Amino acid sequence: MADRYYVTTPIYYVNDSPHIGHAYTSLACDVLARFMRLDGKEVRFLTGTDEHGQKVEKAAATAGMDPQAFTDEVSGRFRRLAEAMNFSNDDFIRTTEPRHVEAVQALWRELVARGEIYLDSYAGWYSVRDEAFYAESELVDGKAPSGAPVEWVEEPSYFFRLSAWQDRLLEHYRTHPDFILPESRRNEVMRFVEGGLQDLSVSRTSFAWGIKVPGDPGHVVYVWLDALTNYCSAVGYPDTESPDYQRFWPADLHMVGKDILRFHAVYWPAFLMAAGLEPPKRVYAHGWWTNEGQKISKSLGNVIDPRELIARYGLDPTRYFLMREVPFGADGDFSHRAMVQRMNADLANDYGNLAQRSLSMIAKNCGGVVPEPGKLDAADQALLEAATALVDRVREHLAVQQFHKALEAIWEVIGEANRYVDAQAPWTLRKTDSARMATVLYTLAEIVRRLALLTQPFMPDASAKLLDQLAVCTGARQLAHIEAALVPGTPLPKPEGVFPRYVEDAPA
Protein backbone atom coordinates (compact mmCIF):
# COMPACT_ATOMS: atom_id res chain seq x y z
CA MET A 1 0.00 0.00 0.00
CA ALA A 2 1.36 3.34 -0.98
CA ASP A 3 -0.87 5.51 1.16
CA ARG A 4 1.84 6.19 3.72
CA TYR A 5 5.21 7.78 3.44
CA TYR A 6 8.02 7.86 5.95
CA VAL A 7 11.01 10.04 5.12
CA THR A 8 13.97 10.90 7.30
CA THR A 9 16.88 13.28 7.38
CA PRO A 10 20.04 12.14 9.09
CA ILE A 11 20.16 13.23 12.69
CA TYR A 12 22.62 16.07 12.78
CA TYR A 13 25.68 15.91 14.93
CA VAL A 14 25.53 18.60 17.54
CA ASN A 15 29.22 19.27 17.38
CA ASP A 16 28.47 21.39 14.33
CA SER A 17 26.57 24.53 13.50
CA PRO A 18 23.75 24.30 11.00
CA HIS A 19 24.94 25.06 7.48
CA ILE A 20 23.71 24.79 3.93
CA GLY A 21 24.37 21.05 3.86
CA HIS A 22 21.94 20.41 6.69
CA ALA A 23 19.40 22.75 5.16
CA TYR A 24 19.73 21.04 1.79
CA THR A 25 19.21 17.51 3.03
CA SER A 26 16.21 18.49 5.10
CA LEU A 27 14.77 20.64 2.34
CA ALA A 28 14.75 17.69 -0.04
CA CYS A 29 12.87 15.69 2.59
CA ASP A 30 10.49 18.55 3.23
CA VAL A 31 9.58 18.86 -0.43
CA LEU A 32 8.88 15.13 -0.57
CA ALA A 33 6.89 15.19 2.64
CA ARG A 34 4.80 18.12 1.48
CA PHE A 35 4.23 16.60 -1.93
CA MET A 36 3.16 13.28 -0.48
CA ARG A 37 0.74 14.99 1.89
CA LEU A 38 -0.75 16.95 -1.01
CA ASP A 39 -1.00 13.67 -2.84
CA GLY A 40 -3.16 12.33 -0.07
CA LYS A 41 -0.70 10.19 1.83
CA GLU A 42 -0.25 9.86 5.53
CA VAL A 43 3.24 11.22 6.04
CA ARG A 44 5.83 10.98 8.75
CA PHE A 45 8.77 13.31 8.26
CA LEU A 46 11.50 12.89 10.84
CA THR A 47 14.58 14.91 11.65
CA GLY A 48 16.61 15.36 14.80
CA THR A 49 19.99 15.52 16.42
CA ASP A 50 22.74 13.05 17.20
CA GLU A 51 24.04 13.97 20.60
CA HIS A 52 26.45 11.31 21.81
CA GLY A 53 30.10 10.65 21.24
CA GLN A 54 33.54 11.65 22.26
CA LYS A 55 33.56 14.90 20.34
CA VAL A 56 30.42 16.12 22.04
CA GLU A 57 31.81 15.07 25.41
CA LYS A 58 34.94 17.08 24.76
CA ALA A 59 33.19 20.06 23.27
CA ALA A 60 30.96 20.22 26.31
CA ALA A 61 33.96 20.00 28.61
CA THR A 62 35.71 22.74 26.70
CA ALA A 63 32.62 24.89 27.00
CA GLY A 64 32.58 24.12 30.69
CA MET A 65 29.15 22.62 30.37
CA ASP A 66 27.39 19.46 31.31
CA PRO A 67 27.01 17.38 28.12
CA GLN A 68 23.24 17.31 28.39
CA ALA A 69 23.01 21.07 28.83
CA PHE A 70 25.42 21.50 25.93
CA THR A 71 23.38 19.31 23.62
CA ASP A 72 20.15 20.98 24.70
CA GLU A 73 21.53 24.22 23.44
CA VAL A 74 23.00 22.99 20.18
CA SER A 75 20.02 20.83 19.38
CA GLY A 76 17.93 23.97 19.65
CA ARG A 77 19.87 25.51 16.80
CA PHE A 78 18.79 22.74 14.50
CA ARG A 79 15.20 23.12 15.59
CA ARG A 80 15.38 26.79 14.78
CA LEU A 81 16.90 26.06 11.39
CA ALA A 82 13.96 23.80 10.62
CA GLU A 83 11.58 26.60 11.58
CA ALA A 84 13.48 29.20 9.60
CA MET A 85 13.44 26.97 6.51
CA ASN A 86 9.73 26.23 6.98
CA PHE A 87 10.32 22.52 7.27
CA SER A 88 7.22 20.50 8.00
CA ASN A 89 8.80 17.75 10.06
CA ASP A 90 6.30 15.84 12.17
CA ASP A 91 8.82 14.91 14.79
CA PHE A 92 12.25 15.90 16.03
CA ILE A 93 14.17 13.16 17.75
CA ARG A 94 17.18 13.52 20.00
CA THR A 95 19.40 10.56 20.81
CA THR A 96 19.45 11.59 24.44
CA GLU A 97 15.70 11.06 24.77
CA PRO A 98 14.50 8.08 26.82
CA ARG A 99 12.48 6.68 23.91
CA HIS A 100 15.66 6.44 21.88
CA VAL A 101 17.90 5.09 24.63
CA GLU A 102 15.34 2.39 25.25
CA ALA A 103 15.21 1.51 21.57
CA VAL A 104 18.97 1.27 21.20
CA GLN A 105 19.30 -0.96 24.23
CA ALA A 106 16.47 -3.15 23.02
CA LEU A 107 18.08 -3.47 19.61
CA TRP A 108 21.38 -4.32 21.26
CA ARG A 109 19.81 -7.06 23.35
CA GLU A 110 18.11 -8.44 20.29
CA LEU A 111 21.39 -8.59 18.42
CA VAL A 112 23.10 -10.26 21.35
CA ALA A 113 20.26 -12.76 21.69
CA ARG A 114 20.63 -13.64 18.04
CA GLY A 115 24.36 -14.12 18.38
CA GLU A 116 25.17 -11.17 16.14
CA ILE A 117 27.24 -9.36 18.74
CA TYR A 118 30.18 -10.89 20.61
CA LEU A 119 32.83 -9.64 23.01
CA ASP A 120 36.45 -9.53 21.89
CA SER A 121 39.12 -6.91 21.95
CA TYR A 122 39.88 -4.14 19.57
CA ALA A 123 43.53 -3.69 18.81
CA GLY A 124 45.35 -1.36 16.54
CA TRP A 125 47.80 1.43 16.09
CA TYR A 126 46.41 4.45 17.84
CA SER A 127 47.56 8.01 17.58
CA VAL A 128 46.68 10.08 20.59
CA ARG A 129 47.36 13.25 18.65
CA ASP A 130 44.98 12.30 15.84
CA GLU A 131 42.53 10.50 18.10
CA ALA A 132 42.33 7.79 15.50
CA PHE A 133 43.24 4.20 14.83
CA TYR A 134 45.28 3.31 11.77
CA ALA A 135 45.60 0.09 9.88
CA GLU A 136 49.02 -1.48 9.56
CA SER A 137 48.92 -0.67 5.85
CA GLU A 138 48.29 2.99 6.49
CA LEU A 139 51.41 3.53 8.56
CA VAL A 140 54.29 5.39 7.04
CA ASP A 141 57.65 4.52 8.54
CA GLY A 142 55.95 3.34 11.68
CA LYS A 143 54.04 6.57 12.07
CA ALA A 144 50.56 7.83 11.28
CA PRO A 145 50.00 9.30 7.82
CA SER A 146 49.93 12.64 9.60
CA GLY A 147 53.38 11.95 10.99
CA ALA A 148 52.07 11.54 14.50
CA PRO A 149 53.52 8.77 16.64
CA VAL A 150 51.34 5.72 17.15
CA GLU A 151 51.14 3.13 19.87
CA TRP A 152 49.72 -0.37 19.93
CA VAL A 153 46.52 -0.28 21.90
CA GLU A 154 44.15 -3.04 22.89
CA GLU A 155 40.80 -2.53 24.52
CA PRO A 156 37.86 -4.82 25.06
CA SER A 157 35.11 -4.25 22.56
CA TYR A 158 31.92 -5.78 21.36
CA PHE A 159 31.77 -6.67 17.69
CA PHE A 160 28.94 -6.97 15.25
CA ARG A 161 29.23 -9.87 12.80
CA LEU A 162 29.18 -7.66 9.76
CA SER A 163 31.33 -10.10 7.82
CA ALA A 164 28.52 -12.64 7.94
CA TRP A 165 26.21 -10.25 6.10
CA GLN A 166 28.22 -9.63 2.98
CA ASP A 167 26.31 -12.04 0.76
CA ARG A 168 22.92 -11.13 2.11
CA LEU A 169 23.66 -7.44 1.63
CA LEU A 170 24.74 -8.02 -1.95
CA GLU A 171 21.64 -10.10 -2.52
CA HIS A 172 19.55 -7.28 -1.15
CA TYR A 173 21.19 -4.73 -3.44
CA ARG A 174 20.61 -7.01 -6.40
CA THR A 175 16.98 -7.70 -5.66
CA HIS A 176 16.27 -4.07 -4.74
CA PRO A 177 17.94 -2.05 -7.48
CA ASP A 178 16.45 1.17 -6.15
CA PHE A 179 17.65 0.63 -2.60
CA ILE A 180 20.62 2.91 -3.16
CA LEU A 181 20.34 5.95 -5.40
CA PRO A 182 21.79 7.50 -7.46
CA GLU A 183 22.98 4.49 -9.36
CA SER A 184 26.64 5.53 -9.33
CA ARG A 185 26.55 5.44 -5.53
CA ARG A 186 24.91 2.06 -5.60
CA ASN A 187 27.77 0.75 -7.69
CA GLU A 188 30.31 2.18 -5.30
CA VAL A 189 28.65 0.56 -2.34
CA MET A 190 28.36 -2.78 -4.09
CA ARG A 191 32.00 -2.77 -5.04
CA PHE A 192 32.90 -1.88 -1.50
CA VAL A 193 30.89 -4.76 -0.09
CA GLU A 194 32.17 -7.15 -2.73
CA GLY A 195 35.64 -6.32 -1.47
CA GLY A 196 34.83 -8.05 1.80
CA LEU A 197 33.55 -6.90 5.15
CA GLN A 198 35.16 -7.09 8.54
CA ASP A 199 33.31 -7.34 11.78
CA LEU A 200 32.53 -3.97 13.22
CA SER A 201 33.51 -2.74 16.63
CA VAL A 202 30.25 -1.53 18.15
CA SER A 203 31.23 -0.43 21.63
CA ARG A 204 33.72 1.97 23.16
CA THR A 205 35.31 2.19 26.56
CA SER A 206 37.35 5.31 25.91
CA PHE A 207 34.58 7.75 26.72
CA ALA A 208 31.33 7.76 28.65
CA TRP A 209 28.92 10.12 26.85
CA GLY A 210 26.72 7.60 25.15
CA ILE A 211 24.20 4.86 25.68
CA LYS A 212 25.42 2.21 28.06
CA VAL A 213 25.75 -1.31 26.78
CA PRO A 214 23.09 -3.42 28.51
CA GLY A 215 24.73 -5.60 31.13
CA ASP A 216 28.17 -4.06 30.69
CA PRO A 217 28.05 -0.43 31.77
CA GLY A 218 31.76 0.05 31.20
CA HIS A 219 30.96 0.11 27.49
CA VAL A 220 29.11 2.68 25.51
CA VAL A 221 27.27 1.81 22.28
CA TYR A 222 29.15 2.73 19.14
CA VAL A 223 27.85 6.02 17.85
CA TRP A 224 26.57 4.76 14.53
CA LEU A 225 24.61 1.90 16.01
CA ASP A 226 23.20 4.47 18.39
CA ALA A 227 22.50 7.12 15.77
CA LEU A 228 21.00 5.00 13.01
CA THR A 229 18.52 3.46 15.39
CA ASN A 230 16.75 6.82 15.68
CA TYR A 231 14.82 6.00 12.53
CA CYS A 232 13.18 3.15 14.38
CA SER A 233 12.91 4.68 17.82
CA ALA A 234 10.86 7.55 16.40
CA VAL A 235 8.18 5.17 15.20
CA GLY A 236 7.88 3.22 18.38
CA TYR A 237 10.59 0.54 18.31
CA PRO A 238 11.00 -1.71 20.24
CA ASP A 239 7.23 -1.97 20.26
CA THR A 240 6.92 -3.41 16.78
CA GLU A 241 3.21 -3.86 17.33
CA SER A 242 2.65 -0.17 17.94
CA PRO A 243 0.45 1.65 15.44
CA ASP A 244 3.27 3.94 14.33
CA TYR A 245 5.71 1.13 13.75
CA GLN A 246 3.12 -0.86 11.88
CA ARG A 247 2.22 2.14 9.79
CA PHE A 248 5.60 3.59 9.00
CA TRP A 249 8.29 0.94 9.18
CA PRO A 250 10.17 0.28 6.97
CA ALA A 251 10.96 3.87 6.08
CA ASP A 252 10.42 4.83 2.47
CA LEU A 253 13.49 6.97 2.29
CA HIS A 254 16.57 7.90 4.26
CA MET A 255 17.97 11.02 2.68
CA VAL A 256 21.68 11.41 3.37
CA GLY A 257 24.75 13.28 2.21
CA LYS A 258 27.19 11.25 0.21
CA ASP A 259 29.64 11.29 3.12
CA ILE A 260 27.50 9.06 5.27
CA LEU A 261 26.19 6.72 2.62
CA ARG A 262 28.09 3.69 3.76
CA PHE A 263 26.71 3.79 7.25
CA HIS A 264 23.20 3.88 5.86
CA ALA A 265 23.60 1.51 2.96
CA VAL A 266 25.83 -1.13 4.54
CA TYR A 267 25.85 -1.08 8.32
CA TRP A 268 22.26 -0.07 8.83
CA PRO A 269 20.55 -2.72 6.70
CA ALA A 270 22.92 -5.27 8.19
CA PHE A 271 21.98 -4.26 11.73
CA LEU A 272 18.30 -4.40 10.86
CA MET A 273 18.37 -7.72 9.05
CA ALA A 274 20.44 -9.17 11.87
CA ALA A 275 17.77 -8.08 14.32
CA GLY A 276 15.06 -9.58 12.15
CA LEU A 277 13.77 -6.18 11.06
CA GLU A 278 13.10 -4.88 7.59
CA PRO A 279 15.63 -2.55 5.98
CA PRO A 280 14.43 0.81 4.68
CA LYS A 281 13.17 0.94 1.13
CA ARG A 282 15.68 3.46 -0.09
CA VAL A 283 18.78 5.41 0.81
CA TYR A 284 19.46 8.41 -1.39
CA ALA A 285 22.89 10.03 -1.29
CA HIS A 286 22.90 13.59 -2.54
CA GLY A 287 25.88 15.75 -3.44
CA TRP A 288 27.58 18.68 -1.82
CA TRP A 289 27.62 22.38 -2.45
CA THR A 290 30.56 24.54 -3.27
CA ASN A 291 30.54 28.28 -2.63
CA GLU A 292 31.33 30.42 -5.67
CA GLY A 293 33.25 27.50 -7.12
CA GLN A 294 35.24 26.88 -3.95
CA LYS A 295 35.12 23.89 -1.74
CA ILE A 296 33.44 24.76 1.52
CA SER A 297 35.45 24.36 4.67
CA LYS A 298 35.57 25.85 8.09
CA SER A 299 39.22 26.71 7.69
CA LEU A 300 38.50 28.68 4.52
CA GLY A 301 35.75 30.42 6.40
CA ASN A 302 33.34 30.14 3.48
CA VAL A 303 30.66 28.13 5.18
CA ILE A 304 27.20 29.11 3.93
CA ASP A 305 24.73 29.95 6.64
CA PRO A 306 21.17 29.26 5.46
CA ARG A 307 19.90 32.12 7.59
CA GLU A 308 21.97 34.54 5.56
CA LEU A 309 20.54 33.20 2.32
CA ILE A 310 17.03 33.61 3.64
CA ALA A 311 17.77 37.14 4.79
CA ARG A 312 19.27 38.13 1.48
CA TYR A 313 17.12 36.34 -1.09
CA GLY A 314 14.04 35.31 0.81
CA LEU A 315 13.01 31.85 1.91
CA ASP A 316 11.11 30.54 -1.08
CA PRO A 317 13.62 31.73 -3.68
CA THR A 318 16.33 30.02 -1.66
CA ARG A 319 14.33 26.81 -1.49
CA TYR A 320 13.64 27.02 -5.20
CA PHE A 321 17.27 27.59 -6.08
CA LEU A 322 18.54 24.67 -4.03
CA MET A 323 16.06 22.30 -5.62
CA ARG A 324 16.31 23.64 -9.16
CA GLU A 325 19.91 24.59 -9.82
CA VAL A 326 21.57 21.21 -9.60
CA PRO A 327 20.62 17.77 -10.87
CA PHE A 328 19.75 16.15 -7.57
CA GLY A 329 22.45 13.71 -6.55
CA ALA A 330 25.29 15.64 -8.14
CA ASP A 331 27.48 18.26 -6.50
CA GLY A 332 26.49 21.84 -7.14
CA ASP A 333 27.79 25.34 -6.85
CA PHE A 334 26.12 28.15 -4.98
CA SER A 335 26.92 31.49 -6.50
CA HIS A 336 25.27 34.84 -6.05
CA ARG A 337 25.13 35.28 -9.81
CA ALA A 338 23.32 31.98 -10.39
CA MET A 339 20.97 32.67 -7.51
CA VAL A 340 19.98 36.06 -8.88
CA GLN A 341 19.59 34.55 -12.30
CA ARG A 342 17.14 31.97 -11.04
CA MET A 343 15.30 34.47 -8.92
CA ASN A 344 14.81 36.95 -11.69
CA ALA A 345 14.51 34.78 -14.77
CA ASP A 346 12.56 31.81 -13.39
CA LEU A 347 10.64 33.29 -10.51
CA ALA A 348 10.07 36.99 -11.19
CA ASN A 349 9.93 36.93 -14.99
CA ASP A 350 8.46 33.57 -15.88
CA TYR A 351 6.27 32.49 -13.00
CA GLY A 352 5.64 35.66 -11.03
CA ASN A 353 4.99 37.76 -14.07
CA LEU A 354 2.66 35.16 -15.56
CA ALA A 355 0.57 35.30 -12.43
CA GLN A 356 0.74 39.05 -12.13
CA ARG A 357 -0.16 39.82 -15.74
CA SER A 358 -3.05 37.34 -15.62
CA LEU A 359 -4.45 38.48 -12.32
CA SER A 360 -4.14 42.18 -12.94
CA MET A 361 -5.95 41.88 -16.27
CA ILE A 362 -8.74 40.12 -14.44
CA ALA A 363 -8.75 42.79 -11.77
CA LYS A 364 -8.96 45.56 -14.33
CA ASN A 365 -11.21 44.02 -16.95
CA CYS A 366 -13.41 41.52 -15.18
CA GLY A 367 -14.50 43.47 -12.18
CA GLY A 368 -12.13 41.63 -9.89
CA VAL A 369 -14.06 38.38 -10.02
CA VAL A 370 -13.27 35.07 -11.66
CA PRO A 371 -14.47 35.63 -15.24
CA GLU A 372 -17.19 33.58 -16.86
CA PRO A 373 -15.65 31.46 -19.62
CA GLY A 374 -17.34 30.66 -22.90
CA LYS A 375 -16.64 27.47 -24.76
CA LEU A 376 -12.99 26.48 -24.49
CA ASP A 377 -11.13 26.20 -27.76
CA ALA A 378 -8.29 23.85 -28.60
CA ALA A 379 -5.58 26.18 -27.31
CA ASP A 380 -7.32 26.65 -23.97
CA GLN A 381 -7.84 22.97 -23.53
CA ALA A 382 -4.33 22.02 -24.54
CA LEU A 383 -2.87 24.38 -21.97
CA LEU A 384 -5.18 23.22 -19.20
CA GLU A 385 -4.45 19.62 -19.98
CA ALA A 386 -0.72 20.26 -19.95
CA ALA A 387 -1.08 21.64 -16.43
CA THR A 388 -3.15 18.70 -15.29
CA ALA A 389 -0.67 16.27 -16.80
CA LEU A 390 2.00 17.85 -14.62
CA VAL A 391 0.67 16.02 -11.59
CA ASP A 392 1.78 12.69 -12.97
CA ARG A 393 5.00 14.05 -14.36
CA VAL A 394 5.99 15.67 -11.08
CA ARG A 395 4.96 12.59 -9.14
CA GLU A 396 7.16 10.40 -11.30
CA HIS A 397 10.17 12.63 -10.91
CA LEU A 398 9.76 12.93 -7.17
CA ALA A 399 9.35 9.19 -6.84
CA VAL A 400 13.05 9.02 -7.73
CA GLN A 401 14.05 12.29 -6.06
CA GLN A 402 14.58 14.19 -9.29
CA PHE A 403 13.53 17.55 -7.91
CA HIS A 404 15.15 19.55 -10.68
CA LYS A 405 13.27 17.61 -13.33
CA ALA A 406 9.99 18.12 -11.54
CA LEU A 407 10.60 21.85 -11.54
CA GLU A 408 11.76 21.78 -15.12
CA ALA A 409 8.50 20.14 -16.11
CA ILE A 410 6.48 22.75 -14.24
CA TRP A 411 8.44 25.51 -15.93
CA GLU A 412 7.73 24.05 -19.34
CA VAL A 413 4.07 24.70 -18.72
CA ILE A 414 4.81 28.18 -17.36
CA GLY A 415 6.55 28.85 -20.68
CA GLU A 416 3.58 27.52 -22.61
CA ALA A 417 1.28 29.73 -20.60
CA ASN A 418 3.33 32.83 -21.34
CA ARG A 419 3.29 31.98 -25.04
CA TYR A 420 -0.45 31.46 -24.78
CA VAL A 421 -0.93 34.92 -23.34
CA ASP A 422 0.96 36.47 -26.23
CA ALA A 423 -0.82 34.39 -28.83
CA GLN A 424 -4.27 35.16 -27.41
CA ALA A 425 -3.48 38.81 -26.69
CA PRO A 426 -6.37 39.41 -24.30
CA TRP A 427 -5.55 43.16 -24.35
CA THR A 428 -6.66 43.14 -27.98
CA LEU A 429 -9.67 40.95 -27.30
CA ARG A 430 -10.79 43.50 -24.76
CA LYS A 431 -11.65 45.78 -27.65
CA THR A 432 -12.82 43.17 -30.14
CA ASP A 433 -14.35 40.23 -28.31
CA SER A 434 -14.84 40.60 -24.59
CA ALA A 435 -16.46 37.18 -24.29
CA ARG A 436 -13.36 35.55 -25.70
CA MET A 437 -11.20 37.70 -23.47
CA ALA A 438 -13.08 36.38 -20.47
CA THR A 439 -12.47 32.83 -21.62
CA VAL A 440 -8.77 33.47 -22.04
CA LEU A 441 -8.44 35.14 -18.65
CA TYR A 442 -10.41 32.37 -17.03
CA THR A 443 -8.07 29.84 -18.58
CA LEU A 444 -5.11 31.80 -17.27
CA ALA A 445 -6.50 31.99 -13.76
CA GLU A 446 -7.03 28.25 -13.89
CA ILE A 447 -3.50 27.69 -15.07
CA VAL A 448 -2.05 29.79 -12.30
CA ARG A 449 -4.15 27.88 -9.80
CA ARG A 450 -2.90 24.53 -11.07
CA LEU A 451 0.67 25.71 -11.16
CA ALA A 452 0.46 27.08 -7.65
CA LEU A 453 -0.97 23.79 -6.46
CA LEU A 454 2.11 22.06 -7.82
CA THR A 455 4.68 24.51 -6.55
CA GLN A 456 3.41 24.26 -2.97
CA PRO A 457 5.92 21.62 -1.88
CA PHE A 458 8.83 23.69 -3.16
CA MET A 459 7.65 27.18 -2.25
CA PRO A 460 4.89 26.86 0.35
CA ASP A 461 4.51 30.54 1.23
CA ALA A 462 4.58 32.00 -2.25
CA SER A 463 2.26 29.31 -3.59
CA ALA A 464 -0.16 29.92 -0.76
CA LYS A 465 -0.21 33.62 -1.60
CA LEU A 466 -1.03 32.83 -5.21
CA LEU A 467 -3.82 30.50 -4.15
CA ASP A 468 -5.08 33.17 -1.77
CA GLN A 469 -5.19 35.62 -4.64
CA LEU A 470 -7.32 33.14 -6.54
CA ALA A 471 -9.58 32.73 -3.53
CA VAL A 472 -8.90 29.02 -3.40
CA CYS A 473 -9.94 27.82 0.02
CA THR A 474 -7.39 25.96 2.08
CA GLY A 475 -9.41 22.78 1.86
CA ALA A 476 -9.08 22.72 -1.93
CA ARG A 477 -5.33 22.73 -2.31
CA GLN A 478 -4.61 19.04 -2.63
CA LEU A 479 -3.38 17.54 -5.89
CA ALA A 480 -6.74 15.82 -6.11
CA HIS A 481 -8.17 19.29 -6.73
CA ILE A 482 -6.13 19.83 -9.86
CA GLU A 483 -9.28 19.89 -11.97
CA ALA A 484 -11.58 21.42 -9.37
CA ALA A 485 -11.94 24.54 -11.47
CA LEU A 486 -12.41 28.08 -10.23
CA VAL A 487 -15.97 29.25 -9.85
CA PRO A 488 -16.88 32.19 -12.12
CA GLY A 489 -18.07 35.22 -10.19
CA THR A 490 -15.91 34.52 -7.13
CA PRO A 491 -14.47 37.81 -5.92
CA LEU A 492 -10.70 37.99 -5.97
CA PRO A 493 -8.44 40.08 -3.78
CA LYS A 494 -6.21 42.70 -5.29
CA PRO A 495 -3.28 40.95 -6.98
CA GLU A 496 0.19 41.51 -5.62
CA GLY A 497 3.57 40.36 -6.85
CA VAL A 498 4.76 37.23 -5.13
CA PHE A 499 8.27 36.89 -6.50
CA PRO A 500 10.17 40.15 -6.20
CA ARG A 501 12.97 40.83 -8.60
CA TYR A 502 16.41 40.93 -7.03
CA VAL A 503 18.01 44.28 -7.64
CA GLU A 504 21.70 44.63 -6.93
CA ASP A 505 22.63 47.30 -4.46
CA ALA A 506 24.11 50.29 -6.20
CA PRO A 507 27.88 50.27 -5.86
CA ALA A 508 28.86 52.36 -2.86
Add this chain to the structure above:
RNA sequence: GGCGGAGUAGCUCAGCGGUAGAGCAGGGGAAUCAUAAUCCCUUGGUCGGGGGUUCAAAUCCCUCCUCCGCUACCA
Protein backbone atom coordinates in the same frame (compact mmCIF):
# COMPACT_ATOMS: atom_id res chain seq x y z
C1' G B 1 48.07 2.03 -7.03
C1' G B 2 42.95 -0.40 -7.84
C1' C B 3 37.83 0.35 -9.36
C1' G B 4 34.32 3.86 -11.37
C1' G B 5 32.48 8.54 -13.52
C1' A B 6 33.11 12.92 -16.43
C1' G B 7 35.41 16.09 -20.42
C1' U B 8 29.67 18.88 -26.08
C1' A B 9 28.15 26.65 -27.71
C1' G B 10 30.64 32.27 -23.04
C1' C B 11 28.16 29.48 -18.50
C1' U B 12 25.24 25.04 -16.69
C1' C B 13 24.07 20.73 -18.96
C1' A B 14 20.91 17.09 -22.38
C1' G B 15 21.91 13.86 -26.43
C1' C B 16 24.97 8.25 -26.40
C1' G B 17 25.18 4.93 -34.29
C1' G B 18 22.10 8.24 -38.95
C1' U B 19 22.70 15.79 -41.48
C1' A B 20 25.12 19.03 -33.56
C1' G B 21 20.50 20.47 -28.90
C1' A B 22 18.15 23.21 -24.39
C1' G B 23 18.24 26.96 -20.61
C1' C B 24 20.86 31.32 -19.29
C1' A B 25 24.16 35.07 -21.24
C1' G B 26 25.06 38.02 -26.26
C1' G B 27 22.65 40.32 -30.99
C1' G B 28 18.09 41.83 -33.88
C1' G B 29 12.82 42.40 -34.12
C1' A B 30 7.49 42.36 -32.38
C1' A B 31 4.14 43.54 -28.79
C1' U B 32 2.67 46.78 -24.71
C1' C B 33 -1.61 43.03 -20.39
C1' A B 34 2.47 42.65 -16.69
C1' U B 35 7.53 42.83 -11.54
C1' A B 36 11.33 47.25 -18.42
C1' A B 37 8.45 41.51 -17.45
C1' U B 38 6.62 38.66 -22.40
C1' C B 39 6.90 36.62 -27.51
C1' C B 40 9.63 35.65 -32.22
C1' C B 41 14.23 35.31 -34.88
C1' U B 42 19.46 34.97 -34.34
C1' U B 43 25.34 34.88 -33.41
C1' G B 44 28.02 30.84 -31.37
C1' G B 45 30.76 24.29 -31.06
C1' U B 46 36.16 20.49 -36.30
C1' C B 47 31.21 17.22 -29.26
C1' G B 48 39.38 16.87 -24.53
C1' G B 49 43.92 14.90 -28.19
C1' G B 50 45.24 10.78 -31.41
C1' G B 51 44.12 6.10 -33.73
C1' G B 52 40.51 2.28 -35.17
C1' U B 53 35.51 -0.27 -36.46
C1' U B 54 31.34 1.24 -39.78
C1' C B 55 28.03 3.24 -45.71
C1' A B 56 27.62 6.49 -41.32
C1' A B 57 30.55 8.05 -34.47
C1' A B 58 29.64 13.09 -29.15
C1' U B 59 27.42 8.28 -29.72
C1' C B 60 31.19 1.63 -30.32
C1' C B 61 36.68 -0.06 -29.52
C1' C B 62 41.98 1.27 -28.25
C1' U B 63 45.30 4.89 -26.39
C1' C B 64 46.87 9.48 -24.20
C1' C B 65 45.72 14.03 -21.32
C1' U B 66 42.76 16.60 -17.54
C1' C B 67 39.17 16.68 -13.60
C1' C B 68 36.09 14.13 -9.99
C1' G B 69 34.25 10.02 -6.82
C1' C B 70 35.03 5.38 -3.90
C1' U B 71 39.04 2.58 -1.68
C1' A B 72 35.58 0.90 6.43
C1' C B 73 35.23 1.84 12.38
C1' C B 74 35.67 11.18 13.95
C1' A B 75 30.73 12.10 12.96
